[in-house]
Structure formats: structure tokens, C-alpha cells
Amino acid sequence: MKIAVIGTGYVGLVSGTCFSEFGHDVTCVDKDANKIEALKRGEIPIYEPGLENMVARNTEAGRLSFTTDLGEAMQGAKAAFIAVGTPSRRGDGHADLQYVFAAAEEIADHIRDYTVVITKSTVPVGTGLKITTLLGNKLDDSLFDVASNPEFLREGAAIEDFMRPDRVVAGADTEKARDVLRELYRPLNINETPILFTNRETAEVIKYAANAFLATKISFINEIADLCEKVGGDVQEVAKGIGLDKRIGNKFLHAGPGFGGSCFPKDTRALVATADETGVPMRIVRSVVEVNETRKQAMADKVVAACGGSVSGKRIAVLGLTFKPNTDDMRESPSLDIIPSLQAAGADIQAYDPKGMDEAANLLSGVTFCDDPYDTMKDADALVIVTEWNQFRALDLDRAKSLMRTPVLVDLRNIYGRSEAPVRSGFAYTGVGR
Incomplete structure (x- = not known):
């Protein structure tokens, strides 16, 4: 055809x-x-x-x-x-x-x-x-x-x-x-x-409903992660425990810095706007949007806390800039909020991403873009993982520690969430929801 x-x-x-x-x-x-x-x-x-x-x-x-x-x-x-x-x-x-x-x-x-x-x-x-x-x-x-x-x-x-x-x-x-x-x-x-x-109208609603539901799962598990941090729980175990229920499933239950990209942020906002216009308010989806918008600042605050309450004058190494791995898409990426927030708090940012740096350079000012993950770590006071690219999952942490001024690892994707590797290598480790 x-x-x-x-x-x-x-x-x-x-x-x-x-x-x-x-x-x-x-x-x-x-x-x-x-x-x-x-x-x-x-x-x-x-x-x-x-x-x-x-x-x-x-x-x-x-x-x-x-x-x-x-x-x-x-x-x-x-x-x-x-x-x-x-x-x-x-x-x-x-x-x-x-x-x-x-x-x-x-x-x-x-x-x-x-x-x-x-x-x-x-x-x-x-x-x-x-x-x-x-x-x-x-x-x-x-x-x-x-x-x-x-x-x-x-x-x-x-x-x-x-x-x-x-x-x-x-x-x-x-x-x-x-x-x-x-x-x-x-x-x-x-x-x-x-x-x-x-019919046409049903198909149009299906698209928005699907994205809104998946976004809801992300915001839900992020709020559960906050609760786990307060009460001593482990959000990864919680996610596994509820995800094994076939009615819930294990997809989109990974706590982190919130959703980004070209679909979820735009589509949830559009669904809320359409619902308001038709007089059928989407209270759950509106809350999902609000939770996600505040999430990114909360992640920047987590980095500051891991650095002893201040990042002024400190060098922060950031791994991952795109909203997810295996793409060069920077649209609504958490890094676009986290990095400027850290800069506003006085941090100097060095960053690396396998595919997103060209676009990131157009969107982020004052950032030093590096040649590889270890290049970002030189004289850094903290290492922050923002995007879970596969090449960040098996970092040589002993080498990383030798390059950094202060061995602080803030893992916003819980890549090392169940591993003792950071602690064995002498890092002060901060994950999400643990």
C-alpha cells in the first residue's frame, strides 16, 4: 500500500x-x-x-x-x-x-x-x-x-x-x-x-488514558519511596511485593526522579486541561502532575543533603542527562531541573551522557561536559546518577573514589540499590526510598 x-x-x-x-x-x-x-x-x-x-x-x-x-x-x-x-x-x-x-x-x-x-x-x-x-x-x-x-x-x-x-x-x-x-x-x-x-473518540481517549495510568504508577511509587525513607522501608522490595500481584504488575514501579520525555508530562497536562474543559475534573491525574513537578526539586534537595547540607563551592559529577537511557531526548528530563537547582545553590557541575550532550549543551548553561564517566569524577565532591544508562551499572567504584575529592554517591535510579559495592568501596551512599 x-x-x-x-x-x-x-x-x-x-x-x-x-x-x-x-x-x-x-x-x-x-x-x-x-x-x-x-x-x-x-x-x-x-x-x-x-x-x-x-x-x-x-x-x-x-x-x-x-x-x-x-x-x-x-x-x-x-x-x-x-x-x-x-x-x-x-x-x-x-x-x-x-x-x-x-x-x-x-x-x-x-x-x-x-x-x-x-x-x-x-x-x-x-x-x-x-x-x-x-x-x-x-x-x-x-x-x-x-x-x-x-x-x-x-x-x-x-x-x-x-x-x-x-x-x-x-x-x-x-x-x-x-x-x-x-x-x-x-x-x-x-x-x-x-x-x-x-470509534475515533474512544481511540483518542485510550492514548491519553494509557499514558496517564503509567504516569500514575510512577508518581505513586515515588510517594511510597518517600514514606519508606521515613519509616525504614525499602521501596525496591515494596515494588517487588506489589508487582508480583498480577492485577498490578511490575512495570513502571521504579522509584526515581520522576517522569520526563515527550509524552507523559505533555499528555497528563493535556488530559487535565481537556477534562476541566468538559466539566469532568481529573483529580487523580492532576495530583500525578503535581507530584512529578515537585519531585525534581526534591531530588536536588537530596543531593544537597548528601553533601552535608550545602553544595556551595562544591563540584558535582552528574551521570546521565536524557530523560531515560537509549535515547538522545532531553525533553522534560529531570536533569533540566536538578542541575540548575544545584547550580543555584552554588555547585559546579561536570556531566556526561552517552547520547544527550549535544542537545543538553543547548539547554543547560555553565555545565562542563566531559568525555566519559570517569572524566566527570575528577576532583568531584559527589557523584550523582540521574539516568540509568547500562554503562553506569558497573562502574569501577575504587577508581571513582580515587578520582574524587569526597566519596559521596547519590543514586537517583537505585542502580546500586541492593548492592554493597558502594559501601565496600568507601562511599557514603544515598539511594531513593531506602
Whole structure:
């Protein structure tokens, strides 16, 4: 099937590439000419394991191409995916849909035969209806359907999530549109992947509900971690104890500095805003947002406390800047709050991240970016782990101690939470929830 994907950001590029891996003929469109030219050269603007090779393979096979010309991409396309950004709108937390509606307007100008316009971007409930009205002002109703096909991609594992998903959610109001969606995802039949067909509005709600629920689990375990610190409990054992209950599960029960990234912060705020607008307040989700926003400052306070109550004039080594490992995404990363807070308290910051330093340099001022983990530790008064990259899980702590002025380890991801290694190496160790 011929597919057009509008937007070559994280969702659009991964989705378009994976559809081409399925065997579909995919053209990805973006207004950024420099990005398109770079993609044509095989230069990938994001870090996602396996994506570069998959783009190269499908480009060479002729199934994947890139252009700034939407008209070219739409020729013969049976499906047009809208995969543009929906950032939080300043002031009210709503998703900013200007790019979604602009894409829909342009798509309408190039539809000549029946096409399913599919929102892959995360959009509030009711967006599909607005797009339908917008297209209907330009086109005969027989020429299009509008569907919702939310993505559930974890950064760092996005290809696996697309190729072997838990489920596919397809919101469509006509059988004709459902047939197109079935054909798009037909290669998943071999794995018996469940495809849940709903109406558009239900699919739109499912995306927000899923992210809000996972974010709730994170904020919940972080509050339990605070309780454990006060009463002598161990949050990792608590998480294991409740996670073994199949009704709860063990995912997203890792205490730490709070959630970040492009989805959870934005989507929880948007769900709260939409709920307020409709007169159905989301009190639980609102609390999740509030807990997460205060969490990052609490982690900075934890570092200060571990340093004896003051970091003024002290050198702090920070390992990990991205919001999670296996990505270069800095959006809403806890480091963007923790580091400035420590700087405001008088600390000098040295930092290292395997993939995120280029972007971090645009977002953090006054930070010395280092060549490797041990480079950050030279003459440091404390070592702080913010992101749980695998290479930080087996640090040579004896070497680390020899490089540092003061052997203080603040482990905000509990990488060494059940290990005696820091203590054996002479470190004053501080974890989360213990």
C-alpha cells in the first residue's frame, strides 16, 4: 500500500520506517528541507537503536523515501498519517494542534481518490471530528475518512514496540476505513497481534488514558519511596511485593526522579486541561502532575543533603542527562531541573551522557561536559546518577573514589540499590526510598 507520513519527528520517522519494513511504499514528508536532505543521505536526526540500519535498508530497497513535496507523497496514497508535534500550549496545558490542522488542510488539497487520513500524533478527544469538518469543507465526503491510530512507542525500544506491539488501536467509523487499517497492519497477523477497533473518540481517549495510568504508577511509587525513607522501608522490595500481584504488575514501579520525555508530562497536562474543559475534573491525574513537578526539586534537595547540607563551592559529577537511557531526548528530563537547582545553590557541575550532550549543551548553561564517566569524577565532591544508562551499572567504584575529592554517591535510579559495592568501596551512599 502507498502511504504518506507527514512529519519526520520521532513518531513519524519510526512509524514510516517500520511500515516500509512491513513492505508498504512509504513517503515521509517534512517542511524542513535540511532534515529531508540529511535523511536522504542516511543521517538520522534522532538516536533510536536499530533505526539507522532500518532506514538505510528500506531506502535502498525503494520502499522508503523522503520529500518536502506533499503533493508528490500523496500521489496514489491510500493512507495519509499525520505525525506532527502536539506540544503543550503555553498557559493552559492543552495540546497545541496548530500543526495537526495545518497538515490536514494541506492533505485536503492533494486528495484525488479515496484516502484515509489517520492521526498518529497524540491528540485530545474530538480532534478527529474537527479534522473531518475541516476536510469536509474542501472535499466530497466520499473521498475520505478520518481515523485515529495512536502510537505506543517507548523511546529506546520503539522499533520492537512497532514490529511486535501488545496491541494496535484503530479508531474508525466506517468499514471502508477499517479495511485500510487492517491492510496496513496485516503483517502483524503472523504474531496474532490484537487489533482493537473502536470509534475515533474512544481511540483518542485510550492514548491519553494509557499514558496517564503509567504516569500514575510512577508518581505513586515515588510517594511510597518517600514514606519508606521515613519509616525504614525499602521501596525496591515494596515494588517487588506489589508487582508480583498480577492485577498490578511490575512495570513502571521504579522509584526515581520522576517522569520526563515527550509524552507523559505533555499528555497528563493535556488530559487535565481537556477534562476541566468538559466539566469532568481529573483529580487523580492532576495530583500525578503535581507530584512529578515537585519531585525534581526534591531530588536536588537530596543531593544537597548528601553533601552535608550545602553544595556551595562544591563540584558535582552528574551521570546521565536524557530523560531515560537509549535515547538522545532531553525533553522534560529531570536533569533540566536538578542541575540548575544545584547550580543555584552554588555547585559546579561536570556531566556526561552517552547520547544527550549535544542537545543538553543547548539547554543547560555553565555545565562542563566531559568525555566519559570517569572524566566527570575528577576532583568531584559527589557523584550523582540521574539516568540509568547500562554503562553506569558497573562502574569501577575504587577508581571513582580515587578520582574524587569526597566519596559521596547519590543514586537517583537505585542502580546500586541492593548492592554493597558502594559501601565496600568507601562511599557514603544515598539511594531513593531506602
